[in-house]
Amino acid sequence: MTRMKSKWLILFIVFGLILTACGGGSDDAAEEEVVTEETAEELDSPATTAAAAEPVADPPSICLVLDIGGLGDLSFNDLAYSGYQKAIEDFGMVGTFLEPDGGGENRGELLELCAEAGNDLIIGNGFLFDGAMNEVAPNYPDINFAITDGVAEPSNVRGMLFKHAEGSYLAGIAAALKTKTNNVGFIGGVDFPLIHEFEQGFLAGVAEINPDIVVQIGYASVPPDFSGFNDPVKGKEIALAQYEAGADIIYHAAGGTGTGMFEAAKEVSEATGSKVWGIGVDFDQYYQVGTPLPDLQEYILSSMVKAADVSIYNAAKATVEGTFSGGASVDDLSTGGVYLSFSGGYIDDIKDTIEEYQAKIISGEIVPPSVRP
Amino acid sequence: MKLRLRIASFSAPIIALSIAFGLSSLILLFIGKDPIETFRIMFEYGIKGKSIVSIINRSIPLYISAIAVAVGFKMGLFNIGVEGQYLVASLIAAFIGSQFSIITPIHILFIIIIAIACSAMWAAIAGYLKVKKGIHEVISTIMLNYIGTGLIAYGLTNVFDEAGSDYELPRTPELPESGQMPALNNLFRLDDLQDLHGFLFVAIAAGIFYYWLVWKTTLGFDLRITGANPVAAKFSGINPNRLIIVAMVTSGGFAGLVGLGPLLGYFHRFTIDFPTGLGFAGIAVALLGRNHPFGMGIGALLFAFLERSSQILDLNDVPKEIERMLQAFILLIVVVFYEIIRRFIVKQQVKDASKKVET
Incomplete structure (x- = not known):
């Protein structure tokens, strides 16, 4: 009898595993859809394929x-x-x-x-x-x-x-000018050369203003694991640790993981009473995160838009x-x-300095590093 | 009478397939798509020349993975660790294979042997733990999968990464020309299609070897007898501990071959794109094919067909996930039906026997 039971238990476990293995990609895939601007009559009918086959008009x-x-x-x-x-x-x-x-x-x-x-x-x-x-x-x-x-x-x-490093350099300038604790953070999605461009640009920008500022660096995952680009929980964890260790501004280059960082900024600001910030990436996240999640908006210092x-x-x-x-x-x-956004007006007071550095980069006077030394 | 039983057992997969397709059709109807049209599009796309080559290429690792799982199943051993075993083996074989160059057949043979050895050793850990520490192989192989994933992540970035490459991501050096398995396109006159992996022959050989091993050798007999009745097997003088280790190592050995089809035929190196999940898919194929070399071949081809032909669905506004559901339906229903048929056959046999006694 017990043998029978354990046999079923094993089968159950195995099925669970197979299902999780199969379901690997389907979380994101749930949002999958095909956008077709053609009229609805062509959907569900062979006309869609037929239309694609003949290139006429x-x-x-x-x-x-x-x-x-x-x-x-x-x-x-x-x-x-x-x-x-x-x-x-x-x-x-x-x-x-x-x-x-x-x-x-x-x-x-x-x-x-x-x-x-x-x-x-x-x-x-x-x-x-x-x-x-x-x-x-x-x-x-x-x-x-x-x-x-x-x-x-x-x-x-x-x-x-x-040129991610150029925009990130300006993000570093902004962070260095705005920090009160002389301690800032960087969160990368996955630890590999593409993200190192953001990291190195940011580091150089911070060091340009004040080489004594401490920069804490954290990554959400290492290859071949690419979950670090879409792991807000991990992002929040890393950000909380960095804020706790004294950082008051964190720049992220971590895709969806960054949402967790903004959440951490809100949590820490509310808990300690002194405001901490996050800098967004890719989109102008003041609007793009701030619109669906309005209570995070006031913690978004700026964004490095790509x-x-x-x-x-x-x-x-x-x-x-x-x-x-x-x-x-x-x-x-x-x-x-690529550019640094001024949405929210939190860095308007240092706009002149940022534009000065922007001009220097464009003229070639400053070349932000994009690879690790 | 015999014939009737035979028909009954063959009908199981066919009935199961029909029900699975029926259920999927209902779901398609529910989301407002035409099921017949959907399956027609899938079928039409699936029988194109390119699709057929892709289906065969996909089915090679699936089939070998199913064999690896089936070796364990035959003696009631659940090797859930094929996943970790083939990935670890592929990484190491890819790296070592890229470090030298000799004539092609020897080079490929060497890579195959390394992969088998690594994988078998990785699987042997689970066998050892079961025999010496009484740890159930399901638990230990699952854990070994996680350990393997971690080791691969570390090894790929820090140990086996291509030195001096400016490529963004970690990957092993490319196999030299002599380590790349030639495609079979010339053999079958498939000039304008993509490469048909030469590993096909190894997969077929593995199937034949599996059949010979399980049905024609004493080891196979021991495996089957232990699977059927462990107590009787023990009393007939079979040493279960020795057999567990041997079965685990054999299963792991087959698992080592799983990743080599894609490695030698397409990727030629271990990259972050290297296919994962084949180990778990193999469990499904083994169940579907009832551990029989021929049945598993059909099962592998069927799953590969569904996988390939579903790619077209997104272009036709049907969610591709319908294929995942179809696979899951097939699997669940097939397992249920095999059990029903098995009971039916046992009942019939008892009836026949009692009739004979009566007369």
Whole structure:
């Protein structure tokens, strides 16, 4: 009898495991949907595929393949999505967006799927798409491809790069000027070179104002674990520890994890009576976090904005106008692709100093470091 | 009479599949999609040339993973640790394999042997813990999976990372040309399709070897007898402790091969994109295929087909998750039906026997 029971117990455990394993990606995937600007009659019917097959008089089409984290991360993927949606609205494009499976190993397959469906522009959101781009793009020379934060060899792929270190440098300047405790923090999502650009820029900016300021550095995860870009609980934990150790301003480059940091800022401010701050990233988080979560808004000192949405929008525009070109396109402070936001007016008093440094970076007088020494 | 029983046991998976598709159709109807249209789109996409190659490539690791699990199942041992075993083995094999270059067959054979050895050793820990400390293998293999994931994260970034590479993420050095398994496209005249992994032959060989091992050797006999009745097996002179270790090591050995299809045929290095979850999927395939080498082959192909063909759904405004549900339905219903059929057969056998006694 007991043997029977334990057998069922084991089966139960095994099923649980299989289900959790299968369900790996489905949390984010719940938000998955396909946006089609075509009329509703074409949904559910073979017409959708048929329409994609014959290129005659089609409206221009755009396909966005998101990366790990998926839609709803209030950060990197949402940023791309907003650019993509704006393009659909402004240029009357037909849009499709896809998310890769849990581990993301089917990136190439999804790109190919988009290509076979006859899209005019296909965007891979994240440098992890570089391998897949190299594989798929050469087979479809008539289709435009674009990749965020990375470059790929084929000539029909546009690499949309950003100088994160420049914007982060200004964030460092702002933090150093605003800190009262001479102690600031940095929270990275995943400990790898792309995020080191933010970290190094920030460190250099802080040191420029006052080399004696202590900078606490924390990361939410290390590769191959990429959960650190979407782990608000971990973000809150790290932020609480840094605030407790004396930091009064923390800059995050951690995607969805950063929401936890703002929550920690609110909690600590309310508990101790002295205000602490967070600096946002990617979006202008004063609005983007502050709108759905208004009680966090007053703790958002500033944001290091990275206009990936604009880059995607521009790629779509170029596709519609027929002026698309491949190769790397670099956005920095001079092009407005990255900038420090003044939303909320909390750093208006130091605006002059920040603009002074911005001018120095644009002129090349200061080159913020982007790799670890 | 015999024939009727046989038909009954074969009908189980077919009935289960029909019910699973029926339930999924209901759900599709519930969310306002046309189920027939959905399955038609999936099928049409799934039988394209590219899809077929992709399905075969996907089914190779699934099948081997199922074999690894089935070796344990045959003696009532649950090796949940195939997941950790193949990942650890793939990482180490990928790294060591990239450090030298010799002629292709020897190079590949060498990588295979390393992977098998690593994986078997990793699995042996669970066997040892069970025999010496009485720790249930389900618990220990699950824990070993976590330990393995941690070790891989550490090892990949700190030990096995490609030196001097300016690539953003940790990855092992690429296997030299001689360590990459040639694709089978020339053999089958598939010129304009993607690579068909050469590991297909290894998977088939593994299936044959598994059949021979379990049904044609004394070790296999011991395994099956212990699985059927551990007490009787013990009294017939089988040393259960020795058998547990041997079964765990064999299961782990097969598990070592799981990651090699993608490694030798496609990735050529261990990266953060390396497929995970194959170990758990293998449990499902083994259950579906009833631990039989042929049945598991069908099961692996079926799951691979569903996985590949569901990719098209997002483009047609049907949530791709329907495929996950379909897989789960198939699995649950199949297990229930196997049990029903088993009871039915036992009943029939008892009836037949009593008839014989009467006459």
